Amino acid sequence: MEPKPLEIDNLELSFTTPYGEVKAVRGVSLTLEPGEILVLAGESGCGKSVLCKSVLKLLPRYARIKSGSIRLCGRDITHASEAEMTKIRGTEAAMVFQNPLTTLMPSMTIGAQIREALRRRHLTPEEEEAESIRLLESVGITEARQRLSQLPLAFSGGMRQRCALAIALAAQPKVLLADEPTTALDGTIQIQILDRLKKLRDERGLSILLVTHDLGVAAHIADRVGILYAGRLVEIGTAEEIFYDPRHPYTWGLLSSLPAAARGKRLTPIDGMPPDLLAPPPGDAFASRNPYAIAIDYEKQPPLFDVSSTHKAATWLLDPRAPKITPPESARIEPFDSTKS
Ligand SMILES: Nc1ncnc2c1ncn2[C@@H]1O[C@H](COP(=O)(O)OP(=O)(O)OP(=O)(O)O)[C@@H](O)[C@H]1O
Ligand SMILES: [Mg+2]
Numbered sequence: 001m002e003p004k005p006l007e008i009d010n011l012e013l014s015f016t017t018p019y020g021e022v023k024a025v026r027g028v029s030l031t032l033e034p035g036e037i038l039v040l041a042g043e044s045g046c047g048k049s050v051l052c053k054s055v056l057k058l059l060p061r062y063a064r065i066k067s068g069s070i071r072l073c074g075r076d077i078t079h080a081s082e083a084e085m086t087k088i089r090g091t092e093a094a095m096v097f098q099n100p101l102t103t104l105m106p107s108m109t110i111g112a113q114i115r116e117a118l119r120r121r122h123l124t125p126e127e128e129e130a131e132s133i134r135l136l137e138s139v140g141i142t143e144a145r146q147r148l149s150q151l152p153l154a155f156s157g158g159m160r161q162r163c164a165l166a167i168a169l170a171a172q173p174k175v176l177l178a179d180e181p182t183t184a185l186d187g188t189i190q191i192q193i194l195d196r197l198k199k200l201r202d203e204r205g206l207s208i209l210l211v212t213h214d215l216g217v218a219a220h221i222a223d224r225v226g227i228l229y230a231g232r233l234v235e236i237g238t239a240e241e242i243f244y245d246p247r248h249p250y251t252w253g254l255l256s257s258l259p260a261a262a263r264g265k266r267l268t269p270i271d272g273m274p275p276d277l278l279a280p281p282p283g284d285a286f287a288s289r290n291p292y293a294i295a296i297d298y299e300k301q302p303p304l305f306d307v308s309s310t311h312k313a314a315t316w317l318l319d320p321r322a323p324k325i326t327p328p329e330s331a332r333i334e335p336f337d338s339t340k341s
Helices: 048-056 082-088 110-121 125-138 157-169 187-204 215-221 239-244 249-256
Strands: 006-017 020-032 037-041 063-072 093-096 175-179 207-212 224-229 232-238
Touching: 006 048, 020 048, 020 063, 020 207, 037 048, 037 187, 037 215, 048 063, 048 093, 048 175, 048 207, 093 157, 110 125, 110 157, 125 157, 157 187, 175 187, 187 207, 187 215, 207 215, 215 239, 224 239, 224 249, 232 239, 232 249
Parallel strands: 020 232, 037 207, 037 224, 093 175, 175 207
Antiparallel strands: 006 020, 006 063, 224 232
């Protein structure tokens, strides 16, 4: 059987800081299937970036994996050394960030930066040039040959993100980790880049883990959606299940605060703030903000209950003994064009 592109099993990751231990990832398990686009969503500080960066070990030294494992294309990399990670980065998995200027060198032409990324493939100079052009074209950059000799500053924000994507794809990774890749871009450009990612998945069978705080982005591109809250995966399912049959009150809250859903309805933001990860509460971390919380929410962490073979949610409301609650009207999503959000 082909190994899964990415398997994270019960991962616990903390930062050791002068204030104490920041428990940024608290027991997350998830699997990325071949050729799948899995979107992780949640509010700021819920652990999306940390989870993404942990896969390529792009975190500072005081970040520590306390337990659990990460497997990339079948290989256990939980405790891989920096030397091993240098081989893995780019080839097995590559990452793009919100601000492409964090990846692009300002004083190096785009062509030189792509060539640098192509080096591992040992191509001839002619092949390198042809491949550089092909890569730029594959991310939707026209007049690619002329573009090779330009510096990043000659490109617009959207074009820079395309260049960063071309560089990430140069060594033919199987997994692309994309952390808010379109957040800094305006609506139309955002959709163009998301559509490009879908095309890359279709053409190359690329597996994509995309992180966003914007459920509109998730609705546009996701096969499956995982919802993170306070370092935990609180709900995961197919895009249909998450948008049309959400089960976690936190997911209801996110959907209720989605502008696209609010057309004709009142936009209802979630009251309160996520908990401090230096001292997360003992029960369901969402309890204090959850209008439907029951006593046990304050005491015991809920397990991930199965809703279907593809859909799980960690809320005590799914326990057979819990009161039957209907999701609020504000969380009901009409079949919608999410990208307008
Ligand atoms: N280098 C670090 N040192 C200490 N704590 C950190 C560090 N990086 C992140 N954290 C903490 O880990 C938690 C998760 O942060 P993370 O950056 O993953 O959030 P996020 O979901 O990506 O949020 P955003 O939407 O704002 O990007 C937060 O509580 C954050 O303060
Ligand atoms: Mg982030």
